[in-house]
Amino acid sequence: MTGGHCRSRIGVLIVAFALSVLCVVADTDNNKITKPCQDTTVKKYDGFTFGLVIAKNESFFTKGKNPVQLSPCDKRLTNLNSGQVAVFRPKVDEISLLIINSSSVNPQNFGGNAVVFAGSKFAAVSAPIFLANNTYRVTSLSLVLNFEKGRLIQILWKNDKCKSCSGSNSTIVCLKGGQCAVKSSKCKESGGTTDCSLSIQTAFSGTDKYDDVLNTWYQVDKLQQYSLYALYSNLKSTLSQFNLFF
Incomplete structure (x- = not known):
């Protein structure tokens, strides 16, 4: 897939929070590419920039009888008329927790589905994933960025088939896709x-x-899906000074 630059008609939201749970490494970030619609190759502990678009599911596909999914960077994707873009830059081979604050963006208002993307000539894009509608809201996801010789080749959503919310109270439900979700009526915005x-x-x-092998997905696979979010939530509620940032 080929592509150009992220189009200006899409509202851009820069999300600055990334919680690393691995040891801090002193390696310098040598990746100078900071826009998601540019190609790059990376080494361990470089920063890597990718985008997430929230929009209607059909917006991620070409029009016509045989719709094809394209990267949001691709100029041929004319359906993406409105939406929100979050831009992240985690460090390569560190586990990060990336947060989109619901007080800033309610996915339901922008179509309720999302894809993750990066690259132009060597574009990679995830499958669309459900985030929200009038009934349910997904609040936690796991994402794997798969590289080959430093170039992103695949973006995958992972879930634990609702093991994390098994036996939970009526506030949390298991969706058909294997994701845990909250009833929208229980959210603060509602x-x-x-x-x-x-x-x-x-x-x-x-x-x-x-x-060099990138193996943080192996470590995440051994953890419960919601472990990092639980850590974030506990820190946020326990340390009052965190309110300055969250």
Whole structure:
């Protein structure tokens, strides 16, 4: 797939929070590419920029009898008339928790579905995933960025088939796709008490440009899907100074 630049008609939301749970490494970030619609190759601990678009599901496909999914960077994708773009830059092969605050963006207002994307000539884009509608709101996802010799080749959504919410109270339900979701009526934006901010647990697999193995997905796979979000929530509620940032 080929592509140009992210189009200006899409509202852009820069989300600056990334919670790393691995040890801090002193390596310098040598990746100078900071826009998601540009190609790059990376090594371990470089920053890597990708985007997430929230829009209607049909917006991610070409029009016509045989619709084809394209990257949001692709100028041929004319259906993406409105939506929100979140831009993230986690460090390669560190586990990060990326947060989209529900007080800033309610996915339901922009179509309720999302894709993750990066690259232009070597574009990669995830399958669309459900985030929200009038009834349910997904608040936690796991994302794997798969690299080959430092170039992103695949973006995958992962879930634990609702093991994380098994036996939970009536506020949380298991959707057909294997995702845990909150009833929209329970979210703060709807007058409820639940923080329905979207958290994306992000990890890496494959190899960097020096053929070093990226293995944080293996570590995430051994953790419960909601472990990082639980840590974030506990820190947020326990440490009052965090309110300055969240």
